[in-house]
Amino acid sequence: MTAHSTLAFTLYPYARSADQDRAEPAYHKVVVVGGGPVGLAMALDLGLRGVPVLVLDDNEGVGEGSRAICFSKRCLEICDRLGAAGPMMGKGVVWNVGKVFHDDRLLYEFNLSPEGGHAFPAFINLQQPYFEKYLHDAILAAQAKGSPIEMRGGNRVTQVTPDATGATLQIDTRDGPYSLRTDWLVACDGARSPLRGMLGLNFDGRVFEDNFLIADVRMQASFPTERWFWFEPHFKSGASALLHKQPDDVWRIDFQLGWDIDRKAELDPAKIRARVDAMLGPDVSYDLVWTSIYTFQCRRMDRFRHGRVLFAGDSAHQVSPFGARGANSGLQDVDNLGWKLAAVMAGQAPDALLDSYDSERVHGADENILNSSRATDFITPKSKVSKLFRDAVLGLAATLPFARTIVNSGRLSVPCTYDGSTLNGPDHAAMPPRSRPGSACPDAPTPEGWLLNRLTQGFTLLTIDAHAPDSLTAQGQILPRLALTATPELTARYLGQAKSAIYLIRPDHHVAARWETYDEPAVTQAFARALGKE
Amino acid sequence: MLITAPNLSRPDDSYARLIALHDGLSEDESHALNARLILILMNQIGDDAVLAQAMELAKKPT
Numbered sequence: 001m002t003a004h005s006t007l008a009f010t011l012y013p014y015a016r017s018a019d020q021d022r023a024e025p026a027y028h029k030v031v032v033v034g035g036g037p038v039g040l041a042m043a044l045d046l047g048l049r050g051v052p053v054l055v056l057d058d059n060e061g062v063g064e065g066s067r068a069i070c071f072s073k074r075c076l077e078i079c080d081r082l083g084a085a086g087p088m089m090g091k092g093v094v095w096n097v098g099k100v101f102h103d104d105r106l107l108y109e110f111n112l113s114p115e116g117g118h119a120f121p122a123f124i125n126l127q128q129p130y131f132e133k134y135l136h137d138a139i140l141a142a143q144a145k146g147s148p149i150e151m152r153g154g155n156r157v158t159q160v161t162p163d164a165t166g167a168t169l170q171i172d173t174r175d176g177p178y179s180l181r182t183d184w185l186v187a188c189d190g191a192r193s194p195l196r197g198m199l200g201l202n203f204d205g206r207v208f209e210d211n212f213l214i215a216d217v218r219m220q221a222s223f224p225t226e227r228w229f230w231f232e233p234h235f236k237s238g239a240s241a242l243l244h245k246q247p248d249d250v251w252r253i254d255f256q257l258g259w260d261i262d263r264k265a266e267l268d269p270a271k272i273r274a275r276v277d278a279m280l281g282p283d284v285s286y287d288l289v290w291t292s293i294y295t296f297q298c299r300r301m302d303r304f305r306h307g308r309v310l311f312a313g314d315s316a317h318q319v320s321p322f323g324a325r326g327a328n329s330g331l332q333d334v335d336n337l338g339w340k341l342a343a344v345m346a347g348q349a350p351d352a353l354l355d356s357y358d359s360e361r362v363h364g365a366d367e368n369i370l371n372s373s374r375a376t377d378f379i380t381p382k383s384k385v386s387k388l389f390r391d392a393v394l395g396l397a398a399t400l401p402f403a404r405t406i407v408n409s410g411r412l413s414v415p416c417t418y419d420g421s422t423l424n425g426p427d428h429a430a431m432p433p434r435s436r437p438g439s440a441c442p443d444a445p446t447p448e449g450w451l452l453n454r455l456t457q458g459f460t461l462l463t464i465d466a467h468a469p470d471s472l473t474a475q476g477q478i479l480p481r482l483a484l485t486a487t488p489e490l491t492a493r494y495l496g497q498a499k500s501a502i503y504l505i506r507p508d509h510h511v512a513a514r515w516e517t518y519d520e521p522a523v524t525q526a527f528a529r530a531l532g533k534e
Numbered sequence: 535m536l537i538t539a540p541n542l543s544r545p546d547d548s549y550a551r552l553i554a555l556h557d558g559l560s561e562d563e564s565h566a567l568n569a570r571l572i573l574i575l576m577n578q579i580g581d582d583a584v585l586a587q588a589m590e591l592a593k594k595p596t
Contacts, residue, residue, distance in 0.1 A: 385565075388565055388566060388569050389569045389572075389573070391566070391569075392566060392569035392570045392573055393573060395566075395570065396570055396573060396574070400574075402577040403573060403577075406573070
């Protein structure tokens with residue numbers, strides 16, 4: 001995060017807080033550092049659960065530049081739970097289809113949403129400033145309804161001192177420094193995380209030796225709303241190229257430039273225009289909206305939890321953009337952490353539940369890093385022999401379908417399944433693998449609306465054609481039941497070969513356990529396990 | 535399970551065919567052809583575990 005950069009939207013201008021006039025550090029339950037997509041979503045998730053949360057950001061709103069543009073189905077489902085998906089869908093450009101070219105030949109196309117009966121598409125494209133603004137709008141709406149969320153712009157954390165019961169923060173403002181005391185600290189301060197640096201924590205991984213040029217252009221064009229990716233494009237504007245539509249008649253164009261480049265020269269608008277002209281043809285007129293050269297790394301912290309300090313989003317893990325696994329995984333971090341932190345703070349779950357945030361999201365990060373590294377190795381082969389095989393695959397893919405399965409221009413983000421998580425309970429062999437314990441619930445239409453909208457803020461017991469009590473009191477909580485009858489979608493996604501089903505569903509809409517029939521001791525035990533009590 | 539016992543129906547013919555395939559090719563062309571051939575044979579084998587065994591075996595120095 002660069003302080004004092006130009007803002008796309010001013011959302012939370014600096015305002016002097018009473019905390020700055022106290023002799024002793026003011027006390028807060030949760031402080032989130034960073035008001036980007038992950039920090040905003042984190043505050044919203046906690047605030048909607050009634051957990052008081054303070055967000056500190058050194059800026060006063062959303063920085064300029066499209067940056068992240070592809071938001072996945074899972075991400076939208078999470079935003080929907082947080083009350084922010086409506087405007088995103090209203091503004092965003094829906095897409096499901098991708099095409100992959102080599103030179104001037106279409107190698108293959110793919111459709112990421114071959115199945116109907118879901119509230120959200122595989123992806124929407126939306127410039128990151130809009131995404132953040134809509135999350136902030138949802139925060140304003142939540143605040144109006146009494147959610148205890150406070151935003152402080154122009155507040156830069158300069159020092160953090162963690163201890164067994166929380167952390168003390170030193171904060172700098174234009175009115176001078178002050179300090180705060182918090183029980184919990186969530187670091188959502190981005191890939192260059194100052195907090196991570198202050199705590200001396202490592203962030204290791206691979207650096208990829210390649211530069212990519214983003215040229216977002218505004219133009220009237222009739223290209224379809226699809227993701228187009230070229231290997232060795234015939235127009236020679238880069239070693240690879242990407243074309244992808246955004247709202248406001250803006251198109252993301254991305255060129256692979258190689259490692260040894262003159263960065264400054266490449267950012268010369270005339271030079272960028274020459275590349276874009278070669279791609280689009282000489283007769284297309286356009287404006288350059290935003291240009292940037294980026295390199296990337298795939299890396300993560302060893303652990304995302306350090307006592308009372310939790311890292312989420314890019315501060316904890318970083319991937320290449322191929323696959324749309326950055327912001328989308330950050331939102332999955334939030335989804336995973338929000339309910340756990342709220343449950344631990346309310347005394348409904350032991351502190352150990354937060355260790356499962358670390359293990360589940362490290363698993364998610366490793367999956368993203370693996371997929372991202374593999375795509376990058378295909379797009380940017382690291383050795384002569386790697387390029388030899390890559391080129392052989394591209395050559396064969398024109399005529400042989402099997403080779404197309406190896407072509408990799410980015411394996412696009414799908415929800416992470418927490419296989420092997422300590423929170424998972426019993427599985428049932430007759431039910432579909434896609435909704436096994438650890439997986440995100442597949443959405444489905446029901447007569448009263450989308451399934452995911454009908455799940456409660458806490459745990460839910462979903463029953464399909466099964467007998468069970470209307471609610472169960474266990475672990476000091478009421479576990480409400482959602483009783484459904486089978487539909488073709490519910491059968492395909494939840495029943496499989498089973499005649500009935502009982503699903504214990506976590507607050508983040510991941511499956512904790514499933515059975516064919518209701519067994520109260522088994523459900524109670526799985527509930528305890530899902531709360532980290534085993 | 536990787537087959538290491540003799541499995542070629544006509545070993546001499548198949549080997550001669552492999553060598554003849556490279557006749558007249560430059561080293562780069564031969565490498566590219568080998569890469570394509572490996573990919574095609576990989577698909578024929580299909581099973582990732584068998585491929586892993588084959589790769590491990592090929593890695594060992596003779």
